[in-house]
Amino acid sequence: MVTNYHQFFFILSIGFYYLIDKTEESIRPRYMETIEESLNDTTHVLSAIVEERINSNPNERFHLKSLVESLFRKPFQIVRNRSFEAKIYSLLKTNADLQIYITDANGIVIFDSESYREGLDYSKYNDVYLTLKGKYGVRSSKMIETEKEGALFIASPIRFQNQIIGVLTVIKPKIGVIPFIEEAKHKFWRISLLVASSIAIVFSLLAYISFRPILSLSQYITALRNKEKNPFPKLGMKELNELGKEVDQLVVELEGKKYVESYVQTLTHEVKSPLSSILAAVELIQSHPNEMDRLTKTIDSEAKRIQNLIDQLLELSSLEGKNSIELNDTIDLVSFLNEILFRFEIELERKSLSLKKIFPEGSVMIKGNQNYLRMAIENIIRNSIDFANQNDLITIQLESTSNLQTKLITSDQGQLIPEFALTKVTDKFFSLPRPIGQRKSSGLGLSIVKEILDFHKAELKIQNRSPKGVEVSILFQK
Known part of the structure; x- marks a missing residue:
């Protein structure tokens, strides 16, 4: 289920990235279309200014070069020398980069705001060629050979009595537009990543809320199959x-x-x-x-x-038959062990066994079920007594581990457990013969111990000591 979720999220991410990438690719053409639309208005306004002068004095159509020189040369020189600070969104613009040139009816340049085009034949360029044909004249090309981005050329006709007597072209270098396009792309990516992150968070939360009950149920069923003692989860559905x-x-x-x-x-x-x-x-x-x-x-x-x-x-x-037991008792293991060991004093004395207690000063507190823990610990101590030889020493040690866990260790000097039996001693009905009388027990004691400790989430470990004896340790989690 988790794998399917990851696959779905991966596919969704790829699809979202593809959408963003394609949208980002469309920013440049959309920007250029906007610039083109604005330049189209500008060139028609400028050509209308020329037409208005010709219409007011028809003889000036024969002196078109002089007319446009008087109209545009001085203003463009003033604009070139003018400095200003225009903060357009987050970018600062300090100079005007708009250019124009005007051709006669044959496509020969008669005026150029930059001067270097005058006298050149532009009749073959699309902006002039199409406009002279009565069509929409536009082209995108380099202004000079060394230029990287080029410029956008938008033309409009200069008419007198419905005849085209010239062409006015407005030029916008793309180098002035590129910073705005790049800034728009960066802003788009920032917003897209923010939206993508928000969608991912919301999707993950919704997926977690939706899949958590199913995952909890799956884990519970797995635990049942593994014979683990877990309470039935709260699924919420x-x-x-x-x-x-x-x-x-x-x-x-x-x-x-x-x-x-x-x-x-x-x-x-x-x-x-x-x-x-x-x-x-x-x-x-x-x-x-x-x-x-x-x-x-x-x-x-x-x-x-x-x-x-x-x-x-x-x-x-x-x-x-239980999935859980109540673990509400607060138990001081030091006094609890002393109480249990007191009950074994007669058995220890009868078998001439010595008992050594290694307990820390003060209290060692854990949460658990006192009655069941007493049963488990008594079973472990009784096993140590049963398998010990006369005059042996039984040691009960209580210690705290480095990660604040509590460890109870019971060790004796009796016979070793055969290697094949070490993994079986907690199985039901598995038992080994006692040293005295060679009689076996019911084989249920350590099974009960294991069940009780599983409920307490405590780890039971049984191992041989060297050169003889067995050590049984219980690790209680904090």
């Missing part, structure tokens, strides 16, 4: 909430079916051994009444074994 709950219920039902099948098979296997011992003891009591005391002890031991297995199965199934 009625339809998705209903769909998510239906999926959740379906997964629960499917998992429940597998769960029951697995537990029935495992429970049958685990109960079979102690039940066989009980039945054998009952038969022996009938044939060997003198061994009643020993056999009843066997029956009692195996019955308690079955009872303990059932109790742990009920506890584990209760935990596995």
Whole structure:
């Protein structure tokens, strides 16, 4: 889904860039069209001034060169020498660069505001050629060979009694227009980037708002598949909430079916051994009444074994059936551990085990579920006692890590865990024989510990020590 979003956003960005780029390319021709329209008005105004003088004194048509000299030479000289400051938008203009030339009816230049064109034959140039033909005369070309951008030439006819007796061309060097075009392009790109950024932000927010519930539901379903304990997310959309709950219920039902099948098979296997011992003891009591005391002890031991297995199965199934547990208790781990360890004093003394506590001064506070944490820690300590040898040392250490996490370490000097079993010790019904009596436990203790710590988002790590013993660490997140 995220990949599709990125692809869509990428395609949208390419399309937006293409639109901006094509629009930017149109700025120059649109600017030149505007300049052309303005020059067209200017040339018609100037030619109208010449026509008005001729109409008021018809003889001046025979002296067109002298007429236009008197009309335009002095004004253009004044304009050339005039300095001014005109701030047009963000650009400063300090001189006029408009030019004109006038030809006679044969296309020979009789007046040039710059002087160097006078006497030249311009009858073949489009501005003059087309105007003499009665058409719209315009061309764009270089004024001199070394010029880079060239100029725009717009012409209009000078008429007397509906006959064209000359052509007046207004010239606008493009070098004066280019700064405005470049500034317009820069401004357009700045605005476009601002608009694009705004659209991207709004689109991302809308996409996040739209896709977040779907992503949350997808993550929740993935967590269910991975058998992680996550509460059902708040999706904020009625339809998705209903769909998510239906999926959740379906997964629960499917998992429940597998769960029951697995537990029935495992429970049958685990109960079979102690039940066989009980039945054998009952038969022996009938044939060997003198061994009643020993056999009843066997029956009692195996019955308690079955009872303990059932109790742990009920506890584990209760935990596995929950998506979350309340973690509202504020627990001081120092006093909490002291309270738990006090309950094991008799067992430690009976087995001649020493206990070493390494606790920091003051309090070490965490949030969690006190009852479940007590069960988990008691299981870990009981395992250390069961697998320890007589006169061994059990160490309980509490420390804070560099990133403000809390670590509880339980270590003993008992037998090592075989390498193949290190990754299996938290599996249901997996257990190793105790050093005394070689009897296995139910194999549910560490499974319960793992479930409880998963709810607390705490990390459980079990590893062998050198040269002997096992270390069990719990890393609590702040």
